Amino acid sequence: MNNLRIELAKNLKPKPQDETKLGFGDIFTDHMFLMDYDEGQGWHDARIVPYGPLPLDPAAMALHYSQEVFEGMKAYRAEDGRILLFRPQENFARLNRSNDRVCIPQIDEEFALQALIELLKIEKDWVPHLKDTSLYIRPFIIASDAHLGVRPANSYLFVIILSPSGPYYKEGLNPVKLYVENNYVRTVRGGTGMAKTGGNYAASLKAQVEAHEQNYSQVLWLDGVEKKYIEEVGAMNVFFVIDGEVITPELVGSILPGITRKSCIEMLRGMGYKVTERRLSIQEVAEAYKAGKLDEAFGTGTAAVISPIGHIKWGDLIMDINNNEIGDISMKLYNELTGLQWGRIPDPYGWVVEVK
Amino acid sequence: MNNLRIELAKNLKPKPQDETKLGFGDIFTDHMFLMDYDEGQGWHDARIVPYGPLPLDPAAMALHYSQEVFEGMKAYRAEDGRILLFRPQENFARLNRSNDRVCIPQIDEEFALQALIELLKIEKDWVPHLKDTSLYIRPFIIASDAHLGVRPANSYLFVIILSPSGPYYKEGLNPVKLYVENNYVRTVRGGTGMAKTGGNYAASLKAQVEAHEQNYSQVLWLDGVEKKYIEEVGAMNVFFVIDGEVITPELVGSILPGITRKSCIEMLRGMGYKVTERRLSIQEVAEAYKAGKLDEAFGTGTAAVISPIGHIKWGDLIMDINNNEIGDISMKLYNELTGLQWGRIPDPYGWVVEVK
Known part of the structure; x- marks a missing residue:
């Protein structure tokens, strides 16, 4: 690649x-x-260098005003040793949409992908081999100006780091427990919920800590306006199977447009399921549960993959879903998604990109 | 001070x-x-050291999940050379309330104030002399763990930096122009609006850029739920004088509890004005304007001091307030506040702390 300087680590x-x-x-x-x-x-001075501290001025704007965006992707090792990416173009496209929301200048998506591939070629031995492990990829951009007035920065740093990782949830494919958050709000329409920017995550921490104290994995967020409609889990989008129909909240501006979410919708439709993106109230889910029609629930995300939801607490109502076991649709989706990602099945969609 | 190591800069x-x-x-x-x-x-290893870059791991959580809080204060130089702080205890108390919202451990407020005073004693020659200038003080805390899972960090860095500064708005005491934001939302009840945390500011940038393009200084934020009630300006709280009554939005959880706001309420009451903290809709302000009863409007903040508002645009309605001149109440308040801060008048409140 032109315009990419490479300095290899000595040790x-x-x-x-x-x-x-x-x-x-x-x-x-x-x-x-x-x-x-x-x-x-x-944008200038693209380079691959030894991993090490970023010397940031204490007044760097990202440290004060959170002008920062990120992405999450994975590199998967196929059984034949190939290293695969899953729809990486989508991640860089979303990074640019996040950039737009918080006034960070656009990046060249194609260049970013090529630079990532060069980095992965250098780090290929870091992609782990064990089933369900991967090399987690974290591209991020931070405002680096030393300035304390509130305005978009004039200088930024775009960074990609890599982390060999196991499953995001210690539960693995065992169903997770969620509770419906009624007090705190993650974000609201007109806010930054559709962008992958730090503030959404900082806002979510307190509810997550309270959930953990009650032995729940995560919280299920409702919309910030009416506190009625299901939004997402913070680390994943959510799907509910009600009376045979697969329903996921529509993207109303406060929900992260997940790439796994989008892929699951396409795969499920390909399998012949009826999939609907629409507003879905927690009340409707509760009624379906009481009527015996809440067949399955699951979360989707790059880190979380497909994560069955076995238990949801909403106020005094406890919903135990599918006997706390992974459901048929979740299992099929998991097999198809991970089959594609780890190169175990053919890719009819053109989603998989080989690092070579 | 015990427990405070000091390493002076060589140059x-x-x-x-x-x-x-x-x-x-x-x-x-x-x-x-x-x-x-x-x-x-x-908390450990408190130290005053030469100003320089913070060597942060690229995976430091503040750079990804915005687990960060800050404060804004000023050191003022009195005509007799004394260096004064204005209610600094309030800032460290608010810092701890912000900490609580984003799961950062509490600091020892008294120790932080003493450490700031030690830092100011070393940097006393940096407090500027010219009228309306001051040494801006920025305490902030950032999550420093190198970890990519979303959870509160296990390690943090508390930093105080100082910046000799002129007025925040180039307008000075000339009235600023605001426009009412109808599209974007800064934060919502249940979110982080009451905390001084970066995500609120990142969320505000895009509206601010659009305001600047239309030649407005700042936007006036409405509540994120109904988009009806006035909240704040992002860099300042707001007050409206309607038919002789001073009204400021009540602190409903999405508004920063400004220390200048609180001080102004106390000073105005001391001057005999009727001051009301309550919900105030933009509709009510518009009706008061049309009825000729919108006497004055002004913003308050540590950086903004008292900033008269001369012009507000709400959709097609342009409100020109007090002929675009600073009003009587704003002027009195400005004189009293700055009089206290710069030590020009006696302090009956016990708000001023001398650095000595």
Whole structure:
């Protein structure tokens, strides 16, 4: 690649010995991608360099005003050793939509993907081998100006780091427990919910801590206006199977447009299921549950993959879904999605990109 | 002070020569305060060290999930050379309330204030002399763990930096122009609006850019639920004088509890004005305007001080307030507030803290 400087690390770190012990997002590889933006100059000085601290001025605007966006992707190792990406173009396209929301300049999506592939070629031995493990990819952009007035920054840093990881939830494919959050709000229409930007996550922490204290994995967020309609889980989008119909909340501006979500809708339709994107109230889910028509529920996300939901608490109502077991549709979807991602089945969609 | 290590800079930077040219938050002094937090150990290693880059791991959680809070305060130089702070205890108390909202561990407020005073004693020559200039103080806390799963961090960095600054608005005491934002939302009840955390500011940037393009200084935010009730301006709280009564939006959870706001309410009551904290719709303001009863409007904030509002655009309605001149109440308030802050008048409230 032109315009990409590469400086290799002199000393390589030991790779994780026991891949059964891989956590999520704790270990980082030997190199990272960096690129600078300066007003008037545009994006420049793309480089792959040894992984190390970013020397940020204490007044760097991202540290004060959270002008920052990120993406989450994975590199998967196929049984034949190939390294695969899943719809990476979608991630860089979404990164640019997030950029737009918080006034960060657009990146060249094609260049970013090529730079990522170069980085992955250098770090290919870091892609783990064990089933359900992957190399988690974190592209992110932060405002780096040293300035304390509130305005969009004039300089930015685009970074890609890589982390060999196991499952996001310790439950794996065992169903997770959610509780419906009634107090805190993650974001609202007109806010930043459709963007992958830090503030949405900071806003979600307190509810998550309270959920953990009650032995729940995550919270299920309702809309911030009426507190009636189901939005998402923060780390994943959600789907409900009611009376044979697969329903997921429509993208109303406060919900992250998940790439796994979008892929699942297409795959389910390909399998012949009726899939509907629409407003879905927690009341409707509760009524379906009481009528014995809530067949399955599951979450989707790059980190979470397909995560069956076995238990939802809404006020005093406890909904135990499908006897706390993974449902048929969730299982089929999991097999198809992970089959594509790890190259175990043919890809009729053109979604898989090989790193080569 | 015990427990505060001091390492002085070997080379000092030149101080700004022409204080009439001071901008806001662009220049930083020779030293900064730092303190670390680690799970199990608590806050430790408080130190004043030369101002310089913070070496943050690229996976530091503040850069991804915006787990970060800040404060804004000023050190004022009195004519007799004394250096004064204005209600600094309130800022550290609010910092702890912000901490609570985004799951950052509490700080020792009294220790933080003493550490700030030590830092100011070292940097006293950086407090500018010119009227309306001050040394802006920025305490902030960022999550510093290198971890990509979404959860509260286990380690944090508490930093205080100082910046000699002129007025926040280039308009100075000339009235600013606002427009009522109808599209974007800054935050919502149940969100993080009452906390000084970065995500609120990132969410506000796009509306601010659009306002600037139309030659407005800032936007006036409405509530995120009904888009009816006035909230704040992002950089300041707002007050309206309608038919002799001073009205400011009540603190409903989505509005920053400004220390200047609180002080103005107390001062105005002391001057004998009727001050009401309540919900105030933009419709009510518009009707008062049409009836000739919208006497004055102004914003309050540490950075903005008292900023008269001369012009508000709401859809097609343009409200020109008090002939675009500063009103009597705004002027009295400005004189009393700045009189206290710069030590020009006696302090009957016990709000002023001298650095000595």
